[in-house]
Amino acid sequence: MKESILIKFGERIRTLRKARNLSQEQLAEITGFHRNYIGMIERGERNPALVNIEVFAKAFDLSLAELLTFEVNNED
Structure with a gap:
């Protein structure tokens, strides 16, 4: 099962990327x-390092x- 926070972070990256009309x-x-790697982050499949979060x-x-x-949602 994917971690909720990874899914939410991925959704956040996808939302920001699309809002800026970036592929x-x-x-x-x-x-x-x-x-x-970008795709894996957006799908919640990777746990990015703190330094990579800063890059984003x-x-x-x-x-x-x-x-x-x-x-x-911490109920997952």
Whole structure:
């Protein structure tokens, strides 16, 4: 079973990416991550390291707190 927080974080990344009209490939270019890694993050299949979360925050011009502002259901 996937962890709820990984799914929510992935949804947050996907929402931010789409709001900026970026493809996964374009976000990969901006962050320096592989396109497959972006997809795995968005699907909640990877647990990103803190340094990678910071890269996402910078890519979206957000603070870490802003990037990590989302609801998590802890009942899963």
